[in-house]
Amino acid sequence: MKLTPIFSRRTLLGGVAALIVLACSSPLFAQEEPQRGGTLVMASTQKPRHLNAAVQSGIATAVPAAQIFATLLRYGEDFTPQPYLAESWEFSPDNKVLTLKLRQGATFHDGKPITSEDVIWSLNVVKDNHPFSSMLEPVEAFEAPDPQTVVIRMKTPHPAILLALSSALTPILPKHVFDDGQDIKSNPKNNLPVGSGPFKVTKFEPGQYIVLERYDGFFLEGKPYLDSIVIRQYQDANSAVLAMESGEAQLYPLLDSTRLIRRLEKAQGMGLTDKGYAGIGPINWLAFNTKNPALSDVRVRQAIGYAIDRNFVTKALHAGLSKPAIEPVVESSPFFTEDVARYDFDLDKAKALLTEAGYGDGGKKLELQIDYIPDIEEQQRAVAEYVKAALAKIGITVSVRASPDFPTWAQRISNYDFDMTMDQVFNWGDPVIGVNRTYLCSNIREGIIWSNTQQYCNENVDKLLNEAGVEADQARRKDLYAQAFKQITDDIPIHYINEVPYHTVYNQAVQNPPISIWGPMGPMDEVWLKQ
Amino acid sequence: MTAQARTSVPAARGPMAEAWDIFRRSPAAMLGLLLLTLVVLMTFAGPFLYHVDPFEIVWAPLSPPGDDPTIPLGTDNLGRDILAGLIAGGRATLAVGFAAALITMVIGVVIGAYAGFYGGWVDDLLMRVTEFFQVLPPLLFAMVVVTLFQPTLMNVALAIGIVSWPQTARLTRAEFRRIRTLEYVSAMRAIGAGDGNIIWRVILPNALPPLIVSATLTIGMAILFEAGLSFLGLSDPNVMSWGLMIGSGREYLLDAWWVVTLPGVMIFLTVLGVSLVGDGLNDAFNPRLRER
Numbered sequence: 001m002k003l004t005p006i007f008s009r010r011t012l013l014g015g016v017a018a019l020i021v022l023a024c025s026s027p028l029f030a031q032e033e034p035q036r037g038g039t040l041v042m043a044s045t046q047k048p049r050h051l052n053a054a055v056q057s058g059i060a061t062a063v064p065a066a067q068i069f070a071t072l073l074r075y076g077e078d079f080t081p082q083p084y085l086a087e088s089w090e091f092s093p094d095n096k097v098l099t100l101k102l103r104q105g106a107t108f109h110d111g112k113p114i115t116s117e118d119v120i121w122s123l124n125v126v127k128d129n130h131p132f133s134s135m136l137e138p139v140e141a142f143e144a145p146d147p148q149t150v151v152i153r154m155k156t157p158h159p160a161i162l163l164a165l166s167s168a169l170t171p172i173l174p175k176h177v178f179d180d181g182q183d184i185k186s187n188p189k190n191n192l193p194v195g196s197g198p199f200k201v202t203k204f205e206p207g208q209y210i211v212l213e214r215y216d217g218f219f220l221e222g223k224p225y226l227d228s229i230v231i232r233q234y235q236d237a238n239s240a241v242l243a244m245e246s247g248e249a250q251l252y253p254l255l256d257s258t259r260l261i262r263r264l265e266k267a268q269g270m271g272l273t274d275k276g277y278a279g280i281g282p283i284n285w286l287a288f289n290t291k292n293p294a295l296s297d298v299r300v301r302q303a304i305g306y307a308i309d310r311n312f313v314t315k316a317l318h319a320g321l322s323k324p325a326i327e328p329v330v331e332s333s334p335f336f337t338e339d340v341a342r343y344d345f346d347l348d349k350a351k352a353l354l355t356e357a358g359y360g361d362g363g364k365k366l367e368l369q370i371d372y373i374p375d376i377e378e379q380q381r382a383v384a385e386y387v388k389a390a391l392a393k394i395g396i397t398v399s400v401r402a403s404p405d406f407p408t409w410a411q412r413i414s415n416y417d418f419d420m421t422m423d424q425v426f427n428w429g430d431p432v433i434g435v436n437r438t439y440l441c442s443n444i445r446e447g448i449i450w451s452n453t454q455q456y457c458n459e460n461v462d463k464l465l466n467e468a469g470v471e472a473d474q475a476r477r478k479d480l481y482a483q484a485f486k487q488i489t490d491d492i493p494i495h496y497i498n499e500v501p502y503h504t505v506y507n508q509a510v511q512n513p514p515i516s517i518w519g520p521m522g523p524m525d526e527v528w529l530k531q
Numbered sequence: 532m533t534a535q536a537r538t539s540v541p542a543a544r545g546p547m548a549e550a551w552d553i554f555r556r557s558p559a560a561m562l563g564l565l566l567l568t569l570v571v572l573m574t575f576a577g578p579f580l581y582h583v584d585p586f587e588i589v590w591a592p593l594s595p596p597g598d599d600p601t602i603p604l605g606t607d608n609l610g611r612d613i614l615a616g617l618i619a620g621g622r623a624t625l626a627v628g629f630a631a632a633l634i635t636m637v638i639g640v641v642i643g644a645y646a647g648f649y650g651g652w653v654d655d656l657l658m659r660v661t662e663f664f665q666v667l668p669p670l671l672f673a674m675v676v677v678t679l680f681q682p683t684l685m686n687v688a689l690a691i692g693i694v695s696w697p698q699t700a701r702l703t704r705a706e707f708r709r710i711r712t713l714e715y716v717s718a719m720r721a722i723g724a725g726d727g728n729i730i731w732r733v734i735l736p737n738a739l740p741p742l743i744v745s746a747t748l749t750i751g752m753a754i755l756f757e758a759g760l761s762f763l764g765l766s767d768p769n770v771m772s773w774g775l776m777i778g779s780g781r782e783y784l785l786d787a788w789w790v791v792t793l794p795g796v797m798i799f800l801t802v803l804g805v806s807l808v809g810d811g812l813n814d815a816f817n818p819r820l821r822e823r
Contacts, residue, residue: 257782259783312588316610317592382608382609385779389586389611390588392586392587401681402681402682402764404678404765405678
């Protein structure tokens with residue numbers, strides 16, 4: 001954009017300037033004619049078990065699934081839905097019926113047409129099997145009045161439906177392939193599924209690589225630009241970054257090590273962006289077991305909140321690359337509000353609250369344990385160790401408990417065998433999908449990780465969250481969430497620390513790197529390689 | 532029984548004094564002793580001279596040594612004082628080393644003693660058990676033990692002890708097999724001494740010298756083991772140890788060399804000291820080398 005004046009000068013100064021412009025500024029123009037062909041190697045440390053995102057949540061499956069399967073809608077860089085497999089859609093006046101028109105001539109990778117029958121069958125599979133049950137929970141019926149029309153009838157208005165129909169959350173599967181009487185969750189076809197998206201999967205070696213090849217019959221004319229995408233799996237972020245530096249891989253999303261990000265910033269020929277993660281909305285937080293005798297007192301939790309310096313975490317531990325988090329949603333969410341209890345670092349307040357609660361100076365001795373998700377060094381372990389040091393300053397003795405692996409940690413937390421734990425939880429675009437689960441009284445479900453493991457229950461919060469979930473008017477919805485977040489932060493079942501500093505690293509040859517709200521979990525049909 | 536034998540020896544110098552004489556004359560052994568003494572002094576007297584909590588955040592993270600005169604060796608990735616960590620960590624590391632060596636000796640000597648003394652099916656049984664433990668890769672086995680239980684300092688010492696006793700057992704067995712055929716053992720048997728008496732009061736004292744050497748070397752090995760486990764993230768996060776410092780600092784090796792290098796140097800010096808002392812003891816106790 002900055003170069004537009006040069007353009008105008010070119011017309012004035014003629015040929016010489018034109019040569020200079022062509023020589024030195026070409027990579028900076030976004031609107032260049034895309035080149036076709038080439039293989040993009042994407043580095044990943046995520047290891048999917050299978051590729052059917054209709055029955056499996058999580059980034060590992062979502063990234064390849066967004067290439068293999070089309071969804072009804074898609075998103076760009078903001079939270080405005082765009083047409084994808086559906087070319088248009090509209091709500092009924094009471095917001096309870098959503099009618100979508102499908103694109104003409106769209107086909108699955110086996111050449112059979114994508115019809116409304118396939119769409120409603122897929123949506124039912126998601127409704128019955130996907131772990132995010134709240135996505136389609138208010139839906140009464142999916143109907144297919146004609147092959148190009150899908151009607152979704154809901155019990156109540158359900159504004160989150162548009163987001164739920166996008167990206168890797170509700171992939172459209174071929175009914176004629178998958179409807180074979182087998183349990184969809186363990187169907188062997190989930191490994192090499194016949195899809196509907198820009199790329200078809202031709203090889204999948206679990207733990208090693210996934211080969212995706214251009215589907216020539218893709219319903220968007222002329223796309224995708226790439227011939228193929230190879231998702232290569234690496235043991236850890238270090239080896240993935242080495243692969244980027246050696247040119248073995250050209251794209252590496254979801255890098256959260258600030259040390260490696262800082263190193264890549266100095267690397268030649270490499271681009272870095274923190275865009276593409278608004279949809280995931282990843283928050284690193286400290287969760288309290290509110291049934292712990294000491295932590296059941298809100299003053300103790302507030303004292304802990306005041307004793308933790310978010311700036312130390314974001315500036316010193318994360319090299320200035322992570323942003324402080326202050327509430328249940330990330331700053332880029334449309335529902336973000338400034339008006340919450342922030343608990344900015346204040347040791348005097350912390351000590352006063354602790355004394356009031358009967359601990360601290362002259363009171364009872366407080367000893368607590370902190371857990372953390374293993375193998376996430378900077379975001380989890382380092383912060384847990386910092387919490388230990390920070391709480392020592394207000395007289396709380398914290399012991400750090402290490403878990404040998406993720407299942408051990410998840411088992412401890414989901415069975416309430418903890419005092420405090422560091423955790424990382426994703427917003428998943430809409431509060432109904434990724435936020436409610438942490439706070440609703442009805443979601444205190446023993447044994448399930450990332451449910452309301454804090455066992456926090458406030459009926460007022462439940463009422464606000466449930467009302468907001470069925471509020472079709474965006475401004476009123478935002479206001480209801482603001483009230484809920486205010487109440488939640490006052491009650492502080494969770495102390496929000498920082499947003500996970502996910503970055504996407506790309507070789508400069510990669511054009512249009514994935515920076516929509518879903519980032520790498522969105523279709524990469526517009527990515528192209530500059531030869 | 533031995534009281535009479537002792538009074539009849541005219542020389543004032545016992546075998547221990549003789550061994551010390553040989554030990555003293557070896558510069559390498561004395562260097563080892565000096566290193567060990569310094570490390571022990573630092574870890575035990577240090578807290579009185581330099582009182583900083585090793586877990587307290589005192590300064591900006593990753594400040595290099597000498598950046599601030601009050602923090603002579605710089606800070607780690609959380610801004611904790613490295614010197615305080617080295618002092619506190621030394622205690623934990625030495626404690627793990629000694630505890631692991633003790634566990635190794637107890638298990639190894641008991642099993643080796645019975646196997647060597649009785650021979651026959653007892654020997655067969657105990658040696659098969661020993662071999663079973665011997666063929667397990669020690670680091671992997673220790674990782675499994677620490678993972679199954681909590682990674683506390685005691686469990687780490689226990690894990691190291693459990694994986695390193697077979698060598699001691701084999702050594703003990705060999706010594707017992709040799710000594711049990713000697714005449715003084717037969718003499719004890721002739722005057723009616725029980726098995727327990729012979730094993731623990733007659734043979735064991737005579738088998739001790741090589742076992743002491745082996746125990747010393749085990750301490751060094753245990754310290755390295757603890758560092759190795761910590762490097763893999765399997766150390767007690769609530770007790771500052773050199774291994775923990777290396778384990779949590781390894782990510783920063785390229786940006787801040789001192790975080791990992793300084794505890795690494797301490798481990799190197801300590802293990803070097805222990806090994807030199809062990810070699811010195813070996814020379815001092817080994818009769819064949821006494822005429823050197």
